[in-house]
Amino acid sequence: MREGEFFRWMFKGNCLIEHFPSKVLVNNTTKGKMARPMSYSKWDHIEVSDDEDDTHPNVDTPSLFKWRHEARLQREAEAREEKAKRQAQIKLLEEEKAKKAAALTKLAGAEDEGAAAQAKGLAAEMAELARQEAEFKKKEAELERLEKEHPHWNVDNISKDKKSRTMINKDPEPIQIDMSEFFEKYKKECRTFGMLSKPDDSQRYLREHPILVCDHLASYLIVWCVDLQVEGKTDLMERVAHQTIVAQFIMELAKSVKRDPRQCVDGFFHRLKNPEPQYMEAFQDELRALKDRIRKRAVERVAEAEAKAKAADDEERKARLGPGGLDPLEVLETLPAEIRDAFENQNTEKLRAAFQALSPKDAEYHFKRVVDSGLWVPAKGEPGAAGEGAGEGAGEAVAEEGDSSEDGEGAKKKEEDDSRQPELAAESPAQAGWCSVM
Numbered sequence: 001m002r003e004g005e006f007f008r009w010m011f012k013g014n015c016l017i018e019h020f021p022s023k024v025l026v027n028n029t030t031k032g033k034m035a036r037p038m039s040y041s042k043w044d045h046i047e048v049s050d051d052e053d054d055t056h057p058n059v060d061t062p063s064l065f066k067w068r069h070e071a072r073l074q075r076e077a078e079a080r081e082e083k084a085k086r087q088a089q090i091k092l093l094e095e096e097k098a099k100k101a102a103a104l105t106k107l108a109g110a111e112d113e114g115a116a117a118q119a120k121g122l123a124a125e126m127a128e129l130a131r132q133e134a135e136f137k138k139k140e141a142e143l144e145r146l147e148k149e150h151p152h153w154n155v156d157n158i159s160k161d162k163k164s165r166t167m168i169n170k171d172p173e174p175i176q177i178d179m180s181e182f183f184e185k186y187k188k189e190c191r192t193f194g195m196l197s198k199p200d201d202s203q204r205y206l207r208e209h210p211i212l213v214c215d216h217l218a219s220y221l222i223v224w225c226v227d228l229q230v231e232g233k234t235d236l237m238e239r240v241a242h243q244t245i246v247a248q249f250i251m252e253l254a255k256s257v258k259r260d261p262r263q264c265v266d267g268f269f270h271r272l273k274n275p276e277p278q279y280m281e282a283f284q285d286e287l288r289a290l291k292d293r294i295r296k297r298a299v300e301r302v303a304e305a306e307a308k309a310k311a312a313d314d315e316e317r318k319a320r321l322g323p324g325g326l327d328p329l330e331v332l333e334t335l336p337a338e339i340r341d342a343f344e345n346q347n348t349e350k351l352r353a354a355f356q357a358l359s360p361k362d363a364e365y366h367f368k369r370v371v372d373s374g375l376w377v378p379a380k381g382e383p384g385a386a387g388e389g390a391g392e393g394a395g396e397a398v399a400e401e402g403d404s405s406e407d408g409e410g411a412k413k414k415e416e417d418d419s420r421q422p423e424l425a426a427e428s429p430a431q432a433g434w435c436s437v438m
Contacts, residue, residue, distance in 0.1 A: 072154060083143075086139070086140055086143075090133060090136045093129055093132055093133045093136065096129055097126055097129045097130065097133065100125055100129065103122055104122045107119040172210075172263075174260070175211060175213075175214045177211075179216050179219060182214075182216040186212065186220075187220070189209050189211075189212055190212065190217060190220045190221065191224065193205055193206070193212060193217070193221075193243060194240040194243045195236075195240070199272050199273055200269075202243065202269070203265060203266070206250075207265065213250060213261045214251075214261065217247045218244050221240055221241075221243060221244040222290075222294070225240050225294045226294055229294050229295060229297075229298035230301055230302060238291060241287060241294060242287060244290060245283060245290060246272075249268060250264055250265060250268045253267060321373075321374075322372050322374030322375070323371075323372060323377075324369075324371065325372065326373035327373065328374055331369050331373040335366060335369075335370070336354065336366065338350070338353075338354035338357065339351060339355065339366060342354050343370075351376075355367065
């Protein structure tokens, strides 16, 4: 350390010199003479405590401490009683002196010899009382001087309360709010806190929004972290995860000290900004564990969503299967272009023409598939209806228009078929099948 950077006291001659870094001050109070040393004798006999651990191992320490305490209390009681007796004697002497003074005043105006002799006796008695009173007061003053110079200090009289006050800190009312209501009402505030990166900003924001300091904050941030990981926003997830651990550590601190969490915000951030290695290690361990759990839960959620979507697709496909167990969408995609176009446009004439253009074998194959998938449900008694062969129905559907040109009976049959087309459209769910496909 450089010279002048510390406080030094030096004696030079009869002057006390105080050395400071920038100037030298001379204390002139001691000029010409040495200061009188301070007396510490009044501190020689201090009975500070009754339970000092200075007893012999063979002595029953609790009993000794109890005896010391009782003996001190007894000595103090005897001293108070003795002082009260002295003061009572002085008071009695003063009262007796006042009485005799009053009697002497009454006898002052009397002229007979008896009164004069009585007055002389009272005056002598008053002089004796005055002497005794003076002696008592002198002794009392001497005792008070001795007590002042050599006090008996103990735990009860070594100090006195100069000023005393009691302050009772009342905990704020606990936060009572349902989790779903908290999520809906304070969603914006929770996300704002989750985006913060500096401890000072987080501390200030929680002070301004104390309603956030509860268990629901960490719950909301965890759910949001999983959503962010599912969306592939890993960097933002890690930032929100850090704020989640901050919220959880504040709640843990409140539980450990049995205080309201809102009263522990400043204490936590003080430890966070002035960290101990062990404390920060625990904080980082919790953060890493939380990130691992979030990643694992994100993978599980994606798998659950895929399984749910697949189950919904399977259920939807199962619901639209035709009477033969075929999916109308799959059948429609594999039909020839003319037949598929006829189904999409809901054109019966074009459908008949498309089937007639096929070979009997292909017509039979495709007709059976459209019936089994529910794209076309023939009316009762129509070729291809339940109970009749699919091949026979397909052949009749293909040959129907060719037979109608041979004779009048065929033309009549064609007219009957044409007149029956609205009936087929009404009775058959083919049009409904087209609507579902479209």
